[in-house]
Amino acid sequence: MATPAQWIEGARPRTLPAAVAPVLVGTGAAAYLDGFVWWKALLALGVALALQVGVNYANDYSDGIRGTDENRVGPLRLVGSKVASPRAVKTAAFTCFGVGAALGLVLCATSTWWLLVAGAASLVGAWFYTGGKTPYGYRALGEVSVFVFFGLVAVLGTTYVQAERLHWTAVAGAVAIGAIACALLVANNLRDIPTDRETGKRTLAVVIGAARSRQLYAGLIALAFILAVLCALATPWALLGLIALPLAARAVRTVVSDAVGPALIPVLQGTGLTELLYAVGLAAGLALGG
Structure with missing residues (x-):
């Protein structure tokens, strides 16, 4: 049986900024529209965190029973490491x-x-990312899913449930957060290219190769900060999102320097922290601008 500490590690807490960040930006956009509702923001955060941990366990289960996690570099896999049964995960x-x-x-x-439709789609997308007979995460569609659900759906849904309307700054924030979340997945899959090729897991990184994956990572990060500057047209306070730029630059520098394997693990943490810090800055900027 897995210990409590192993269950926590298996939940992959370093990925949780991907759940917190869209709720922050969506709430900042709602505040810009004078529609902030604290308890709805907390409920949205609860939904995002539950789905993030759920999809992490679901991926652990699905990859584990397929044997694609047996030689993986990175955080503990509960099923792949045989510290927890597939049924329990x-x-x-x-x-x-x-x-x-x-x-x-x-x-x-x-x-x-x-x-309700968006929520049901999120649940289906979370399970079939690596679950089912033909998981779309094995068909180079993982980044698309992350962009849609952890970018557009999460940010715009959070804004709408509070303000009951949307604004172009919310859309810009949704695209930006989706881009950084995609970059996080790109870095993860870049690290796993050797083992994914061996097990037949066709991620986007496997399909386009390491060199283009590195370029894609840098482009996604750049897009997010360009959108923060664009939001400054609505309020100069949006430039607070740039506080994450030094952290992002360090991660990009590591990725484009041809780092491989374990050397990319700090990039995952750095990208997650970049997303969270960016979200804090942009959300605060939009709220102050409102």
Whole structure:
């Protein structure tokens, strides 16, 4: 049986900024529209965190039973390392999905029905990323999913449930957060190219190769900061998002320097912290501008 510490490590806490960041930016955009509602923001955060941990456990389960995690470099895999049974990890994943769904239903009851559709799509997307007979994460579509669900859906949904309307700054923030979240996945898959090729896992990094993956990572990070500057057209305070630029530059420098394997692990942490710090700055800027 896995220890509590192993369950926590298996939840991959370093990925949690990808859940917190879109809620921060979405809430900042709602505040810009004078629509901030604190308890709805907390509910949205609960949904995002539950889904993030759930998808981490789901990926652990699905990759583990396929044998693609047996020689993986990086955080502990519960099933791949045989410290927890596949059934236990699958149960943990669906428990998290259930918590996220319950909190999401509360939000839907206070807003509009289309959020129910978005939530259901998020749950389906979370499971079939690596689950099912033909997981789309094995078909080079992982980055698209991350952009849609951890960028557009999470940010715009958070804004709408609070302000009940949207603004172009929310869209810009959603694209920016989606871009950084994609960059995080690109770095992860860049690190795993050798083992993914051996096991037949066709991630985007495997398809386009290491060199183009490095270029894609740098481009996604650059896009996020360009959008922060664009948001300054609405309020100069949006430039607070640039506080994450030094941290992002360090991660980009490592990626484009042809780092491989374990040398890319700090990039994952750096990209996650970049996303969180960027979100704090942009959210604060939008709120102050409002």
